[in-house]
Amino acid sequence: GAGVSQSPSNKVTEKGKDVELRCDPISGHTALYWYRQSLGQGLEFLIYFQGNSAPDKSGLPSDRFSAERTGGSVSTLTIQRTQQEDSAVYLCASSPQGGGDSPLHFGNGTRLTVT
């Protein structure tokens, strides 16, 4: 079946512009996560959505970052006034439930380059 889909796959933007990254999770998955991966590094947690509960935003690095999930499905990560240090791969993952013993299923990410 279809996996996690992210778009765009690549995004180049100028410093100071806003960007929106999209994630389509696997159908029926109630948990959705955003991670950031800088070149050659591990995964940095950003935000977690579980069903209709309030999202866990504890990983967002600044108030320039926000995310929403509409209708319990598609999610959008927005970065306002982008900075060069925002350059990274942004990964989305979903799982059938949050907190249970289910692995995260990742998309292929959006590579963001801020010039």
Add this chain to the structure above:
Amino acid sequence: GESVGLHLPTLSVQEGDNSIINCAYSNSASDYFIWYKQESGKGPQFIIDIRSNMDKRQGQRVTVLLNKTVKHLSLQIAATQPGDSAVYFCAERPRGQNFVFGPGTRLSVLP
């Protein structure tokens, strides 16, 4: 978590040999663990998982070992193939919390 930046630990093995990738986890409250494989330009791909009530689990050509006493997790790959070349991440899930990922190990399979 800790990071080694561009200089990921690298394990080089000969094609056909067995590989062992190690991971030290930090939280004794972690009760679920996963190994992921990440190829260049792709997202992490699930390999195998293990719960804290087990110390060993086997899949196809892969085995995960869990030692809770020393908080150590390992991934063994039998008869390593060129297609196994990738970065491997361990992830721990402290009870009631989100997953925490290790810094990754690059596996390089030599012909």
